[in-house]
Amino acid sequence: MALAQAPGSGLQWVELSVFVLLFLVVSVMGFVASRWRAAASLDHLDEWGLGGRKFGSWITWFLVGGDLYTAYTFVAVPALVFGAGALGFYALPYTVILYPIVFLPALRMWSVSRSRGYVTPADFVRGRYGSPTLALLIAITGIVATMPYIALQLVGLEAVLRTMGLNGGGIAGHLPLLIAFLVLALYTYQSGLRAPALIAFVKDGLIYIVILVAVFYLPSKLGGWSHIFDVSQQKLQTPDPKTGNPSGSILLTANNQLQYITLALGSALALFLYPHSLTGVLASRGRSVIKRNMIALPAYSLLLGLLALLGYVALTAGVKPITNAATGNADSNTVVPVLFDTQFPSWFAGVAFAAIGIGALVPAAIMSIAAANLWTRNIYKEYLKRDATPAQEAKQAKLASLVVKFGAVAFILFIDPQFSIDLQLIGGVLILQTLPAVAIALYTRWLHRWGLIAGWIVGMVWGIIMLYGIPNPKTGKAHFGGSALALDKLSIFGWHPFSGSMVQIYPGFVALIANLVVAVIVTVIARSLKIFNGTDDTEGTDYHADEHDKDLRPIGAAH
Numbered sequence: 405m406a407l408a409q410a411p412g413s414g415l416q417w418v419e420l421s422v423f424v425l426l427f428l429v430v431s432v433m434g435f436v437a438s439r440w441r442a443a444a445s446l447d448h449l450d451e452w453g454l455g456g457r458k459f460g461s462w463i464t465w466f467l468v469g470g471d472l473y474t475a476y477t478f479v480a481v482p483a484l485v486f487g488a489g490a491l492g493f494y495a496l497p498y499t500v501i502l503y504p505i506v507f508l509p510a511l512r513m514w515s516v517s518r519s520r521g522y523v524t525p526a527d528f529v530r531g532r533y534g535s536p537t538l539a540l541l542i543a544i545t546g547i548v549a550t551m552p553y554i555a556l557q558l559v560g561l562e563a564v565l566r567t568m569g570l571n572g573g574g575i576a577g578h579l580p581l582l583i584a585f586l587v588l589a590l591y592t593y594q595s596g597l598r599a600p601a602l603i604a605f606v607k608d609g610l611i612y613i614v615i616l617v618a619v620f621y622l623p624s625k626l627g628g629w630s631h632i633f634d635v636s637q638q639k640l641q642t643p644d645p646k647t648g649n650p651s652g653s654i655l656l657t658a659n660n661q662l663q664y665i666t667l668a669l670g671s672a673l674a675l676f677l678y679p680h681s682l683t684g685v686l687a688s689r690g691r692s693v694i695k696r697n698m699i700a701l702p703a704y705s706l707l708l709g710l711l712a713l714l715g716y717v718a719l720t721a722g723v724k725p726i727t728n729a730a731t732g733n734a735d736s737n738t739v740v741p742v743l744f745d746t747q748f749p750s751w752f753a754g755v756a757f758a759a760i761g762i763g764a765l766v767p768a769a770i771m772s773i774a775a776a777n778l779w780t781r782n783i784y785k786e787y788l789k790r791d792a793t794p795a796q797e798a799k800q801a802k803l804a805s806l807v808v809k810f811g812a813v814a815f816i817l818f819i820d821p822q823f824s825i826d827l828q829l830i831g832g833v834l835i836l837q838t839l840p841a842v843a844i845a846l847y848t849r850w851l852h853r854w855g856l857i858a859g860w861i862v863g864m865v866w867g868i869i870m871l872y873g874i875p876n877p878k879t880g881k882a883h884f885g886g887s888a889l890a891l892d893k894l895s896i897f898g899w900h901p902f903s904g905s906m907v908q909i910y911p912g913f914v915a916l917i918a919n920l921v922v923a924v925i926v927t928v929i930a931r932s933l934k935i936f937n938g939t940d941d942t943e944g945t946d947y948h949a950d951e952h953d954k955d956l957r958p959i960g961a962a963h
Contacts (some may be wrong), residue, residue, distance in 0.1 A: 415569035422754025434591030447795040452596035468684035470604030474767040479560040485715025489652030498668040534938035543782035549835040554812035557764035567741035600769040610759035663908040679774035690951030776804035833912035837863035855927035863919030870911035
């Protein structure tokens with residue numbers, strides 16, 4: 405069997421044909437999904453945006469897995485390992501500690517949302533605190549933080565298209581991506597959450613096949629794992645011509661250990677605050693489904709660890725990232741696609757590219773639906789049309805999902821991060837600031853709503869300021885160059901408590917601490933002044949409701 409042509413030598417017709425064929429298959433599935441387990445009408449957010457709230461254990465496992473393990477897993481994490489070494493493995497402990505952390509909060513969020521008809525985390529905040537303002541802040545944060553996450557999926561899809569020879573400059577260079585997202589937009593518009601739920605079966609099946617072949621076949625071809633680690637260490641220690649410093653190491657260093665820890669913990673705390681993560685939870689049939697999934701989902705973490713190792717495999721194979729014709733810069737996100745392109749037969753490389761591409765489309769669909777739900781429930785209905793009917797809400801959400809998708813495409817046209825993973829990490833800094841109002845509020849209303857608003861403002865402003873001050877020497881970017889802040893640059897009103905320290909930390913974690921401190925201080929002041937803390941629409945029993953309870957709110961009821 406002939407291997408694929410060298411990347412950059414023109415269109416790879418065999419790979420492209422296999423990719424297009426599998427893409428067409430899942431597109432047909434996306435359109436057919438509107439009739440899969442469908443109610444009489446999809447003109448309700450319970451049906452269009454949450455799949456009827458009736459997905460069982462298997463569907464939920466594939467849906468949530470397809471939602472959380474994305475192009476970020478297949479492209480961004482190996483690219484970070486390829487460029488920086490051990491730091492890229494932060495994603496492994498983060499997904500290990502994630503599920504024990506969110507096990508109980510996810511159950512409580514499902515119960516209260518099922519009891520009260522909540523579709524978004526901002527719905528819950530609105531009901532818990534009786535504060536449209538706080539709910540608006542949560543909704544805006546969710547939408548803004550989701551946009552770079554969708555953009556990350558586009559980066560993965562473009563990396564595959566570029567490797568197959570579709571690497572033009574200007575708008576024409578992005579045309580294949582636009583076509584793919586137009587098809588995605590149409591079947592998501594028609595079928596809602598059922599489309600990515602059905603396609604997730606194909607996506608995960610393809611990914612498991614590709615990764616199992618890759619982790620056994622490629623090391624045997626390249627001299628074994630011991631040789632791969634030795635070569636990777638040697639190449640990572642070679643000084644970068646632009647910075648004069650080593651690119652990374654296969655072991656953590658004294659300067660990035662704190663970043664590794666805070667990045668893993670911060671990412672674990674952030675993941676289920678994203679609206680798309682909660683969408684998968686709220687679409688579940690009952691608490692037992694969520695319990696089973698929190699136990700079973702760590703199986704994906706094994707997959708993630710194996711995928712991360714492909715960064716080292718690419719280093720050993722001598723992979724050179726493809727130059728982006730639109731920017732003139734090397735696209736580090738093409739590392740894994742080029743590895744597959746050069747090491748696999750053409751037909752199997754096409755299967756692998758389809759797995760990555762579909763792995764980008766599934767979460768992009770879920771994310772756009774979640775963002776659309778936020779717009780519809782917490783901005784459109786709250787501020788623009790209070791008497792909106794369920795059918796009008798569904799129509800508005802469908803239109804908003806289109807806007808979100810193509811907004812993410814526009815996002816890609818104007819940015820060029822060195823590592824696409826920075827898109828997700830920057831979004832994580834923002835979404836972390838909703839933790840006090842969403843996660844802590846599931847257990848207590850002690851924090852005052854004005855304290856939560858003040859904490860959110862401080863966390864967001866400081867987080868963005870810290871991100872703005874991070875340069876990227878490799879690309880020459882002076883601002884928003886990554887997500888690793890040197891403690892030397894940490895400033896508190898001009899005071900530098902760690903002056904001279906090159907130890908790095910995740911700015912989202914720092915911003916969250918500031919958020920919580922301010923929230924507590926303002927809460928104490930507000931409570932001492934006896935300032936009204938809003939009306940709580942929820943009841944204690946709401947947080948323990950399950951699918952068979954007698955008085956449970958009917959699915960599809962007016963909100």
